[in-house]
Amino acid sequence: MTAAVSAGPVRVVIVDDHEVVIEGLKAMLAPFRNRVRVVGQAIGVDNAMAVISSVLPDIVLCDVRMQGASGLDLCRTVRERDAERKVVLLSVYDDEQYLFQALRVGASGYLLKGISSDELVRQLEHVQGGSTAIDAGLAARAPDTAARLERDEYWPGVRHGLTQRESEILSLVVAGLSNRGLASKLVIGDETVKSHLRAIYRKLGVSDRTAAVAVALREGIFQ
Template sequence: MRLALVDDDELTLEGLKGMLAPHRDRVEVAGQVLLTDDLAGASDKLGAEILLAEVQPQGTNALELATRLASVEPQARVVIFTNETSEARVFDALRLGASGYLLKSLGGNELAEALVRIRDGEVVVDPVMATRIAMQAAQQAVTGAWPGSQLGLSRRESEVVALLVNGLSNREIADQLMLGEETVKTHLRHIYKKLDVSDRVHAVAIVLRQGIFT
């Protein structure tokens, strides 16, 4: 998989190359796209499947950048790479077209794994942020207002979706909620039907892009 970094700092590019060098069998850093460049056609020129947008909290607005990249490079998958840990930023970035939101605290192997999953069609949120989102959903459920109710999801279905966002498997969800695995599968079928999707990847994408945990 070929990756292009969208950033104006050459040191960031060199650091990214170094971090991913041991994983070049999975991810190759093809080059750099400057923010001052004409972004249209950037991924084609570099043969990149993923555009990794390195965003400083005090710098380029991640939401504006995600929107620009998604509009001019619809064939490439846009990933925000930042230190900004606002749940609202995650929801907004995904809603505006980003396919991933990853924190710079990730190690090289974790970053490579996340990028491969995104290339394969998943929407990936950094594990730290996914955990916070799931905990927020659980707290809302305790108070009687659960995320997803506006989409027709029951309280239990919302709990299952929150764990999906956190990357848990059916078996892990069953253990976490003290349910049978077949019961979890039944909940998933109901969730997919209500969200009009066919799999967990698209269910997670809808949940995140609609920002139902905010």
């Protein structure tokens, strides 16, 4: 993709796996069309890149948690393909963990879905101007949380972006359990296990189980 230069309103593509959410955001932004204009929409991550590549928005506004691939995955893909394209994640999760993960994959903002329409427009304009948009409450808690993350005071591997469930699974991988063993012990399906492992590999920067164990031991994730 080639970066597009905005000569007027901020051009936005909305991505969510629920059409009603997309329509709600469009309705919120409609009174501000002279400042922000929705130029495309996609239901789910699988359809998003085609829309983004077609209309070349200034900002991709997407949910963090969607079925299948997440907004974090989409953000990473968008940024890898075109570093000039900005992504703002919109979420119901008032959780610094998601904020830090969003910043790690190159997001330009993390806002909560309870945001007012005029504040959303203002934040999107700030992002277009080069700023990072972060919910005020999360931003206030972030320094303390960052320090606790570095000390692994939440759960092992949290400073590497692992969720609590991913940390649990990685500990069992280090202990030598197979995929089938993981599924049986945690009472989850094989595909769920594979999905968690893919996320763990991505966050640790590895491509297989052996390398993940090596990183876990080298980094002292599990003492």
